[in-house]
Amino acid sequence: MNSPSTELPRSMAIYEQFHHISRWGDGFDSNNTGSSAIVPADVGLKNKAEYISCEQVEPSISDQETNKPTDKIRRRLAQNREAARKSRLRKKAYVQQLESSRLKLAQLEQELERARQQGIYISGASDTGCFGLPGTVNSGITAFEMEYAHWVEEQNRQICELRTALQAHVSDIELRILVESGLNHYCNLFRMKADAAKADVFYLISGIWRTSAERFFHWIGGFRPSEILNVVVLQIEPLTDQQHLEVCNLRQSSQQAEDALSQGVDKLQQSLAEGVASDLCSGNYKAQMVDAIDKLEALENFVNQADHLRQQTLQQMVRILTTRQAARGFLAMGEYFHRLRALSSLWAARPRESG
Amino acid sequence: MHCQTKGSWGSYMPTTAVVIGDPLERIERLASENAVVIFSISSCCMCHAIKRLFCGMGVNPTVIELDQDPRGSDMEKALIRLLGASPAVPVVFIGGKLVGAMDRVMASHINGTLVPLLKQAGALWL
Numbered sequence: 219m220n221s222p223s224t225e226l227p228r229s230m231a232i233y234e235q236f237h238h239i240s241r242w243g244d245g246f247d248s249n250n251t252g253s254s255a256i257v258p259a260d261v262g263l264k265n266k267a268e269y270i271s272c273e274q275v276e277p278s279i280s281d282q283e284t285n286k287p288t289d290k291i292r293r294r295l296a297q298n299r300e301a302a303r304k305s306r307l308r309k310k311a312y313v314q315q316l317e318s319s320r321l322k323l324a325q326l327e328q329e330l331e332r333a334r335q336q337g338i339y340i341s342g343a344s345d346t347g348c349f350g351l352p353g354t355v356n357s358g359i360t361a362f363e364m365e366y367a368h369w370v371e372e373q374n375r376q377i378c379e380l381r382t383a384l385q386a387h388v389s390d391i392e393l394r395i396l397v398e399s400g401l402n403h404y405c406n407l408f409r410m411k412a413d414a415a416k417a418d419v420f421y422l423i424s425g426i427w428r429t430s431a432e433r434f435f436h437w438i439g440g441f442r443p444s445e446i447l448n449v450v451v452l453q454i455e456p457l458t459d460q461q462h463l464e465v466c467n468l469r470q471s472s473q474q475a476e477d478a479l480s481q482g483v484d485k486l487q488q489s490l491a492e493g494v495a496s497d498l499c500s501g502n503y504k505a506q507m508v509d510a511i512d513k514l515e516a517l518e519n520f521v522n523q524a525d526h527l528r529q530q531t532l533q534q535m536v537r538i539l540t541t542r543q544a545a546r547g548f549l550a551m552g553e554y555f556h557r558l559r560a561l562s563s564l565w566a567a568r569p570r571e572s573g
Numbered sequence: 574m575h576c577q578t579k580g581s582w583g584s585y586m587p588t589t590a591v592v593i594g595d596p597l598e599r600i601e602r603l604a605s606e607n608a609v610v611i612f613s614i615s616s617c618c619m620c621h622a623i624k625r626l627f628c629g630m631g632v633n634p635t636v637i638e639l640d641q642d643p644r645g646s647d648m649e650k651a652l653i654r655l656l657g658a659s660p661a662v663p664v665v666f667i668g669g670k671l672v673g674a675m676d677r678v679m680a681s682h683i684n685g686t687l688v689p690l691l692k693q694a695g696a697l698w699l
Binding site: 464467468471472474475477478479481482483485486489513516519520523526527530531533534537 | 616617618619621622623625626629630675676679680682683684685687688
């Protein structure tokens, strides 16, 4: 291992530990008692004193009684082994700390990139040709970005609260409160999104406000209701026959509604493309643009309907299930999205070839 | 006329005597002629979505395209008044009774009330 200590900024707290690592790497061996450089910081003063004196023990065995030196040596060796073990544990902890810092760094870079894009988005006044934005700040979108970040934090807190409550077997009344909070929290999200759709529906449709793994599953501005039901259904057994029937019906009706909305959006895409592409050779496009704007306003409708569908599906789910089942369902949902977000961070942090 | 339809129209129905050719009256008449009636505009994509929803369920709705009807624009205005909101379309009637726009239809499908309503009107079997 190289000694990069000079390359690191001195302000970094890890500098000190790095210094230790370079020493650890120097052919460290648990039996290498002669290595006087290895003095772990947290080893007691007593041991330290004995370490220093161990150098003198080996070459001058003849100076002591034959039995005592052997015991002493054995003790030294044992202490060395112990110290070495502790060193290895510390090294492991340090490496783990490095790994999580790397993850954090990747996360921050992602956020920075998103903020930068958002900044470009906002400051598009100077270059409308490139980003097609009017010369005004889209405050509706910036407001949403901030609110959504808080929403995610609150969501994580609610998941923890649910998990604790379920493990502690709290009463149904308390669980009911948590389930209602969970449902309300999603309703808040849909309200926020309705405002954002008015500000710029493309922003919601693009999924830029979500993490990359979530975006893979993106459907008309958010999650697919049927996908959520798939996640929840595994967590809520056992179901009564009546519940089983109702859950099947819910899965079928949400799937049908999704298909209908998808086909509506496809038709909109087709219609928009035809409109924009009509009479391309003349170079005159004013009328087409006006027509296209009207069509894009219809897209806002679709995002609103999709969110409406999401809300209805969640509400029906709560109606069908018992309080405890609904609590497990919300926990499963929350954990599922949390993992997708974590997956996105891991993906961003994964080692890549340089250059 | 307003007596028998008061149930479906609620307070939207005019209580004064109506003229023949009143758009609302025409809407009501068209709505009662078939089990499932959708008022639509052919270029409207949300209307396309609602048509696909019913077809996907195995229902064969009657679709009235307002842009292809000579009195379409009058009916469109009447529907806006009826719904109390824009846009006028799509709007769905089942068994002659007003169900509503896309959000009401989807909500009733999700909460399980749409299918029984369709069966009752004879639009769906099994």
